Amino acid sequence: MNRYLVTLALLISGAAPAAPCTPKQCNAIGAVVADYLANDARRVGRATLAGTAQRRVDPATLQLEEIPNGKLQPAAPSRTIAVLDVDGDMAAVAVYDVSRVDYLQIGMAGGHWKVINTLSEQFAH
Amino acid sequence: MKRRHALPFMLWSAVALAGPAADRDAVSQVASNYLRAWYTGDGALMKTTLHPQLAKRMPTGKRNAALDDISASALVMATDAGYGKPAADDAKRNDVTVLDLRGDVAFVKVVGDRMTEYLQLARTDDGWSVVNVLFGSHS
Numbered sequence: 001m002n003r004y005l006v007t008l009a010l011l012i013s014g015a016a017p018a019a020p021c022t023p024k025q026c027n028a029i030g031a032v033v034a035d036y037l038a039n040d041a042r043r044v045g046r047a048t049l050a051g052t053a054q055r056r057v058d059p060a061t062l063q064l065e066e067i068p069n070g071k072l073q074p075a076a077p078s079r080t081i082a083v084l085d086v087d088g089d090m091a092a093v094a095v096y097d098v099s100r101v102d103y104l105q106i107g108m109a110g111g112h113w114k115v116i117n118t119l120s121e122q123f124a125h
Numbered sequence: 126m127k128r129r130h131a132l133p134f135m136l137w138s139a140v141a142l143a144g145p146a147a148d149r150d151a152v153s154q155v156a157s158n159y160l161r162a163w164y165t166g167d168g169a170l171m172k173t174t175l176h177p178q179l180a181k182r183m184p185t186g187k188r189n190a191a192l193d194d195i196s197a198s199a200l201v202m203a204t205d206a207g208y209g210k211p212a213a214d215d216a217k218r219n220d221v222t223v224l225d226l227r228g229d230v231a232f233v234k235v236v237g238d239r240m241t242e243y244l245q246l247a248r249t250d251d252g253w254s255v256v257n258v259l260f261g262s263h264s
Contacts, residue, residue: 049191049192050191050192051182051191051192051194053180053182053257055178055247055256055257057228057229057230057247057248057249059228059229062229062248062249062250063249063250064176064178064247064249064256066178082225084224084225084232085224085234085243087234087241087243087261087263088241088261088262088263089184089186089261090184090241090243090259090260090261092224092232092234092243094224094225094232096227101227101228101230103225103230103232103245105182105243105245105257105258105259106259107182107183107184107185107259107261108184108185108186108187109184109185109186109188109189109190109192110185110187110188110189111186111187116182116184116192116259117180117182117245117257117258117259118245118257119230119245119247119256119257120230121227121228121229121230123228
């Protein structure tokens with residue numbers, strides 16, 4: 001797990017009356033998210049699958065763009081990871097920093113949590 | 126967090142967390158239409174909810190299988206074919222929860238009779254549409 005300024009915030013959504021994941025699930029999901037956000041191709045590769053879809057919206061043009069695999073701009077060191085919901089083999093996670101949001105769809109594959117789809121937006125200051 | 130970044134971030138978070146009400150309503154409507162189209166076999170309605178680059182996937186669980194993609198056109202055809210039409214005694218559950226919404230992206234959970242789906246929606250030139258889906262049977 002990233003030992004710098006990552007905060008794992010377990011947000012309890014309005015629909016979920018209890019914590020969205022068990023401590024074991026939260027730890028496993030947090031670890032895969034930290035790998036995904038690391039500026040390290042080996043760790044990013046460990047967190048993703050060959051077909052992971054990475055998209056972003058350009059707020060200026062409102063066009064959807066594909067992010068080439070492994071070319072994700074590293075997140076700011078001060079960021080918040082929020083597990084929004086977990087249901088069986090699936091998890092919904094959001095990563096916030098001061099000017100960007102990354103939404104991650106995470107699922108079990110080969111017995112491990114993997115980032116399967118992502119959608120991001122970078123906001124102008 | 127550096128102090129100079131803290132206040133703008135907090136303000137941005139507070140405003141963005143809830144998302145403008147109109148956007149939340151629009152996102153909820155697209156998600157509801159997505160489920161309703163599936164249940165009623167309405168391919169035309171389904172098409173209105175999907176981005177052409179849709180990626181719909183299911184976790185493989187313990188298997189090491191490659192991801193199966195369901196494209197927008199395949200989902201529209203499956204909808205038209207009535208694969209989602211429930212049996213007469215099904216409850217037609219249709220729960221939509223906006224988990225988060227920031228700017229032009231949103232994360233929604235929809236729960237139907239048989240499946241739970243996480244939808245990622247984007248606002249593009251054509252309005253809000255479903256871009257990514259992760260789905261599975263109820264846990």
